[in-house]
Amino acid sequence: MQKIFYMKSKRTLYILALGIFGIGTTEFGVIGILPQLAHAFNVSIEKAGWLLSGFALAVAISGPFMMMLLSSFKRKGLMAFVLGIFALSNLLSIIAPNFGFLLAARILPAFFHPVYWAVALSSAANIVSEKEAPKAVSIVFGGFTIASILGIPIATLMADVFNWQSSFILYAAINIISFVGILLFLPDIPMPDKKKRNSNLSIFKSKILWINLFVACFIVAAMYATYGYMADYLGKVNKMNGKEISVLLFIFGVTGIFGNQLAGKFLSKNIYTTTLLFILSLVLVHILLYNLGTQFISIAVMMGVWGLVHSGGFLISNINVTSSAPESREFINSVFTSCGNIAVTLGTGIGGFWITHFGIHQIVWSSILCLLISFLILILKKVQMVKSQRI
The missing domain is CATH 1.20.1250.20 (MFS general substrate transporter like domains)
Incomplete structure (x- = not known):
C-alpha cells in the first residue's frame, strides 16, 4: 500500500x-x-x-x-x-x-x-x-x-x-x-484550510521570514549577476567561439540536473548547513572562473562544476523561505516567486553595471559581493535562531 x-x-x-x-x-x-x-x-x-x-x-x-x-x-x-x-x-x-x-x-x-x-x-x-x-x-x-x-x-x-x-x-x-x-x-x-488562507498576511510578522527573504534575494542575485552574461563572458574573456559556447552551455545545464537533485538530498538533512555550503561553494566557483585561461577542456570542467553548484540555488532559496511558514505553503511560495524575480532583475542589473564600470572580466566580483552579503545575513539568521531557542 x-x-x-x-x-x-x-x-x-x-x-x-x-x-x-x-x-x-x-x-x-x-x-x-x-x-x-x-x-x-x-x-x-x-x-x-x-x-x-x-x-x-x-x-x-x-x-x-x-x-x-x-x-x-x-x-x-x-x-x-x-x-x-x-x-x-x-x-x-x-x-x-x-x-x-x-x-x-x-x-x-x-x-x-x-x-x-x-x-x-x-x-x-x-x-x-x-x-x-x-x-x-x-x-x-x-x-x-x-x-x-x-x-x-x-x-x-x-x-x-x-x-x-x-x-x-x-x-x-x-x-x-x-x-x-x-x-x-x-x-x-x-x-488549504480557510482559516489558514485568511491568516496569510500574519506571516510577515516573522523576523526569520524576512531574514530568509533577504538571504534568498542576494543568493539569486549573485547567481544571475554573472550567469546572465555567461555567453558574453565565455566569448570575450575565455575566447570561445559560438560552437564551443553552445557545448559549454549544454554541459552547464546537464550537470545542473544532478546539482538540483543533490541540493534536494542535502536540504533534507540540514537546511542551514546546505545553504552555508552552497554560498561558500559558489564563491569558490567564481574565483576559479575568474582565473581560467582559454583552454577548452579546463573551461568545460569548470562549467560542469559551476552548473552542478549553481542549479541548487533556486531550490535552496525556496526551501529557506518556505520553511519560515510551513502552515501557509501556497502563499509563501507566491511570495518567494516574487522575491526570485526581483532578485533576477537585481542580479542582471548589478552585472550590467559592473560590466559598464569595470569590464566583463571583473563581473564575477559582483556575484561574490552578493554572496558575501547573503553570508552575513545567514550569520544573522543563526544569531536570531539561537535567541529564539533561549526564549
Missing part, C-alpha cells in the same frame, strides 16, 4: 514538473530569439529585452496578490487554467502584428505565473512527509532546469532553421501538453 502511494506521489510530482517545464520555457525561451524579434519588429535589442524583463516585473508585482485573489478556486482547475493562459499567450504571439501587441501577449501570462508555481511547489511538499519535502520540491524544480537545457536551445534552433514564430509554436505545444496532462492525470488537490 505504501509503495502504491509512493508511485502515485512520484507521478503527481512529474506532472507538476511538466507544467513548470512549459512555464519556464515560455518565460526564458525568448532569450535565444531576441535578435530575431528585434529585427522582425524593427526595435533595438534593448527594447526587445523588455519581452524578458517586462515578464519578470509582472511576476514580481503580481505574486502574492494573484494567489490571494484566486485562493478560493479548486487547485487542479486553477493550474490547468494557468497553463491554458500560457498556451493562448504563445498563440497570440505568433500572429503579433507589432511589438506592442507581442509585449502585451507576453506579459499576459506573467500575472498568472506565480499561481502555478505556488500551487505546484506547495502541493509537492504536502504529498510527502516533512523530511522528504525538499526532495519532492526538487523534482518539480527539475522541470525548470530541463527547460533551460532542452526547451531554450531547441526553441533557438527552430528560430534559426525556420522562423521566430516556430519557437512560439513550440512553447504553445508544450503548454497544451502540460494542460492535458494536468486534466487527465493529476489527482484532485485538497484545498
Whole structure:
C-alpha cells in the first residue's frame, strides 16, 4: 500500500514538473530569439529585452496578490487554467502584428505565473512527509532546469532553421501538453484550510521570514549577476567561439540536473548547513572562473562544476523561505516567486553595471559581493535562531 502511494506521489510530482517545464520555457525561451524579434519588429535589442524583463516585473508585482485573489478556486482547475493562459499567450504571439501587441501577449501570462508555481511547489511538499519535502520540491524544480537545457536551445534552433514564430509554436505545444496532462492525470488537490488562507498576511510578522527573504534575494542575485552574461563572458574573456559556447552551455545545464537533485538530498538533512555550503561553494566557483585561461577542456570542467553548484540555488532559496511558514505553503511560495524575480532583475542589473564600470572580466566580483552579503545575513539568521531557542 505504501509503495502504491509512493508511485502515485512520484507521478503527481512529474506532472507538476511538466507544467513548470512549459512555464519556464515560455518565460526564458525568448532569450535565444531576441535578435530575431528585434529585427522582425524593427526595435533595438534593448527594447526587445523588455519581452524578458517586462515578464519578470509582472511576476514580481503580481505574486502574492494573484494567489490571494484566486485562493478560493479548486487547485487542479486553477493550474490547468494557468497553463491554458500560457498556451493562448504563445498563440497570440505568433500572429503579433507589432511589438506592442507581442509585449502585451507576453506579459499576459506573467500575472498568472506565480499561481502555478505556488500551487505546484506547495502541493509537492504536502504529498510527502516533512523530511522528504525538499526532495519532492526538487523534482518539480527539475522541470525548470530541463527547460533551460532542452526547451531554450531547441526553441533557438527552430528560430534559426525556420522562423521566430516556430519557437512560439513550440512553447504553445508544450503548454497544451502540460494542460492535458494536468486534466487527465493529476489527482484532485485538497484545498488549504480557510482559516489558514485568511491568516496569510500574519506571516510577515516573522523576523526569520524576512531574514530568509533577504538571504534568498542576494543568493539569486549573485547567481544571475554573472550567469546572465555567461555567453558574453565565455566569448570575450575565455575566447570561445559560438560552437564551443553552445557545448559549454549544454554541459552547464546537464550537470545542473544532478546539482538540483543533490541540493534536494542535502536540504533534507540540514537546511542551514546546505545553504552555508552552497554560498561558500559558489564563491569558490567564481574565483576559479575568474582565473581560467582559454583552454577548452579546463573551461568545460569548470562549467560542469559551476552548473552542478549553481542549479541548487533556486531550490535552496525556496526551501529557506518556505520553511519560515510551513502552515501557509501556497502563499509563501507566491511570495518567494516574487522575491526570485526581483532578485533576477537585481542580479542582471548589478552585472550590467559592473560590466559598464569595470569590464566583463571583473563581473564575477559582483556575484561574490552578493554572496558575501547573503553570508552575513545567514550569520544573522543563526544569531536570531539561537535567541529564539533561549526564549
